[in-house]
Every structure is written in structure tokens, then in C-alpha cells.
Amino acid sequence: MSRTSPNRSTYRALSALALLTLTAGAVTACGGNDPAPEHSASHPAKPAASHPAKASASPAADRAGASKLHMITNAGHRVAFHVTQGNGRTIVLDSGGGEDSSYWNDLVPKLHADTGATVITYDRSGLGKSEVVPGPWKVESAVSDLKAGLDQLGVNRNVTLVSHSQAGEIANYFAKENPRMLSGAVLVDANLPPLFTDVEIARLVAASRPQVDAAKKDPDEPRNRQLLATAENYVPAHRAFHKVAWPDSVPATVIVSEKTPLEASPVDAQRWRDAATLFAKSGPDRTLVTAKGSSHDVPKDRPDLVLKEIEGMVATPAG
Template sequence: MSPTTPSRRSVPRALPVLALLAVCAVTACSGQDSPSAPPAATPAASAENAGAELHMIENDGHRLAFYVMRGDSSTIVLDSGGGESSSQWKDIVPRLHAATRATVITYDRAGLGKSDVVPGPWKVESAVGDLKAGLKQLGVTKDVILVSHSQGGEIANHLAQDNPEMLSGAVLVDANLPQFFTDEQIPRLVAAGRPAVDAAKKDPAKPENRQLIATAEGFAAAHRAFHEVTWPGSVPVTVIVSEKTPFDGSPVDARRWRDAAASFVQAAPNRKLVTAEGTSHDVPAERPDLVLQEIEDMFAAQH
């Protein structure tokens, strides 16, 4: 399948296969430095981000929308799945803020929500750079708890490998993990996703189609490289895996998805595996209470 982006709206919109490649949700927490001149804040115009301040962050020639719900010194950052804007977390953010009293941050990746479109193929290095730039400009530089859904798992793994000092913990929600993207699995994904990519190219102006096309470009090479990424042993992590997986119709792929999660967790003693029973890939929408509980548990363990 060509690069896919799993998420509750992207899957029905494009194809379940797409959900596989873009698993992501991110939470960052606590201990940030205060910037001397933070980006200007305005009330978020959208009801989906009610109660949050909108900060337009500039990085590498484009602007990104970060939404900040102020709390105590700790911070939780939520990173959405592939093809999803920050609105994926609209029902979870206020509950998480009330339960932890932390500052909660969500954001729109390039080309989604209020963030600028960046032409060309989707590159995880650029996505990591955008997230780091936004957090730095908001004063978040350490003690981050990262919670990522779907494609966000790729951003989380790269960020953790290269900047372990930023993270105090993570929760990966049915996320893309390096162990899944083997030399045997990648061609299966490319083949499965090709019809959806071809259909998307007929209407490339649609945001979801644009994201799918961008993810598909260079997918095989990018995910061969992703397979070599290593999560640092110093960062504790909880992995939530969906029971049905993004591959409910393919027993082979579903087993490999679950095996990848188990292999990831078994690599270090400070990792925990949780199965979201009865769920499809869209765990945040179908089991928000479970996601909230695991984030709260990780947050409490680090404070």
C-alpha cells in the first residue's frame, strides 16, 4: 500500500489501508523553560479548540497552528494521526486538562487545519522539526510526555531517538512502530494503497488527498529507514494497540501489527502493552476513557 495514514476520518474517507502508515497522537509534559518572547497568542476561533490560545508558529518558511490550554507548569502535547488536524482531540483535551491541571497543547501539522501547506513529499524529519520548533517557541524543551496516534508514531520515534533528553515518557496509541515496517511488509503496504493513491491524484486539491499523495511519495525508502529507528531505553512508554488493528480484513497483516507492538514493548523493562478491546484503529474516538487513563497514569508516574 502506498503510504497510508490511519485515523478516524482518514480511514473512511480514503481507505483503511491508509490508516496503517499514519498512526499518531502525542503528549508532552512538564518542566519546560519559559521563552523570553513567546509567539503571540489569540483565542482559538474554532469551537473544536474552545478554551485554548492559538499560537501561529513560524518554522522553515511556513506557519503552524499550536493550541495551548494553560494550566500548571507541566505540559501535555497531543499529536494527531495521519490526515487528522488537532480537532481529533477536541473531546479529550478538556477532560485531560481538568484531570491533570497541566497545560495541554495540540497542533495542526503542515497542510492540515490552520497550518500552511508545504509542497512535496511528506518527510518525517520535517514533521519532527515542526513539532520541536513549536514546542521550543512555546518554552517546552524538556520533561515532555509524548502521546502519539497512528502516523504520529513515526514522529515520536524519531524525536525520541534523536532527542531523548526532551522526553520523560510517552503513550503511543495504535501507532506506527519501526518493527512493523520490514522489507517483506513495505511492498504489501505499497500495493494495497496504490488504488487509493491513484484515486486521490484525480482530485489533488482536497486536503486528505494531498496528504495521501505526499505520504506516498518515497514511502518505501522512508520506511526502510524508519525500520532502523531505535527508541531510547531511558524513556518509559505505554503502547496501546487496537484489537482489530488497521488491518481487520487481513489476518496476516493484523498479526504482524500486533507482533510489532509486542516486540517493541519487550525491548525494555520500562514499557507497557495495553490492548484496546473491541476497537478499530481509531482508538481515541472509540475508547477515549482508556486513552485518558493511560496518559494520566504516565503523567502521574513522572510527577
């Protein structure tokens, strides 16, 4: 994927709202120290045992280590799940907002080879091979899609969930609703509940407003569609997210990038780091890891670290 195209740069500027992927990008959320800014600016910068059975599978190769496409039907739409079959545990990789399953292509074969686990990636609605769902983006619907996919693939326990950026919201709700399915989670510079105070939500919304307005000029472009769908109910959704509690029974490794997605705004960058620290300290079996030198795009900047933490979580004895 290009890191230099104007469209990609504009898209990454939306990271101020923490709406979308933020991969390899960082922006100013809100300059200065005022809790409610009068103006804002965005600055693009580089900153597992499962047995797939019930779903309809593509005619992919059966060779060891090959990924197979399974189209899952849930709530009237189809969602694409990509399964690299293994043994024992299952690793589910969930991309940041606006990114489809291909984001993990470099890590999947290494995880499969190193752990022997089944590795699953999927395309959230409106991305990759999954069908568009009209209306505002709802985390509850995303959780439902993930749960339905795993159910139809025969995955119901010993899952290590790996979530980047916006997928952190899905992870928190999924863990709350399905703690027994998870043996652990690795939250990679993920959106976490402590960040989303009313003050911070207001700052992020103000910062992203120019990009949201620009996206309205071409609402059918997939990335714009995702942005607008997420922006539509952003405030109430994140006020609710702020109250979500991670279950104590699910171990979690929290990887926070050194630069953060809000690197150009020291105030908001610190709040991002503080949110990760608070989350990690708020329950048992949680570990905070800083990805030194990394932008928000940790899986691309520090794949060695991400692999190490995922493999360490997979190796942890199931509770």
C-alpha cells in the same frame, strides 16, 4: 466528523499503507498468506510546565481551561499550535495522518481538568490552520515543526508525548533526538518500527495503490494531497524507520487496538499486533496495553482507556 461519507470511507481505505489517520477505519492490507501479493483489495469497515511566550498568539479568551492558538514559524512556513495552559508537566497530543488537532477536542478538557497539566495539540503542515509545504511528506520535517513549536512555546522538559497512528513515526524520531525533553510517551495504535520490514512495506504499498491512483485525480483536495505527499517516498522512508531505536531513558506505554487498522487481513493484523509486542519488549519501562473491542480509532472507541494511560504516565515521577 462523518464516518459514513463516501469520501471518508475512501480515505480510510488508505490505511492499508498506514499512510494516514486510520481513525475509525480498517482495511485489508493484503489477503492470503503470500508475502508479496499479486493483487490487493481495500475494504472500508468500522472497524506539560510550559509557558507559551515567543509565538504569536490569537486573541483567545484568557479564562482558565481555554485553548489559545499560537502560530509558529519554522523553515519558512507557519504551524498552528493550540495551547491549554496549566502547571507542571506538558501533554502533547499528536494526531494520526490526515487528522488535524481537532481530533483531540473531546480529550483535551478532561486531561487538563484531571492533571492540571498544560495540554498542547497542533496541526501538521497542510492540515487545520497550518500552511501547506509542497513536496513529499518527510518525518524529519514534521519532527522539526514539533520541536520548533515546543521551543518557541517555552517547553523544554517534562513532556508526555501522545501519538496516534502515523504520529508514531514522529514520536520515534522525536524521542531519539530529544530524549531529555520527554518524561514518557503513550503510543496509541501507532506506527512502530518493527512492522516495516521489506516484505510488509511491499504488501502495504500494493494494497494502497488503487487509492493512491484515485487521489491523483484530485491532488489539491487536502486529504488527497496528504496521501500523495506521504506515498511519494514511502518505501525509503519506512525502510529507514524500521531501523529507528526508541531510547531506553524514555518510558512508553504502547496501546494496541484489538481489531488493528488491518483487521480484514489476518496476516497483516497479526503483524501489527506482533510489532507492538516486540516494541514493548525491546526496552525497559515499556508497557503493552490491548484496547479490547476497539478499532484503530482507539481515542474515539476507548477514550476512558486512553485517558487512564495518559494520566498514569503523567503521574509517573520524572527521571
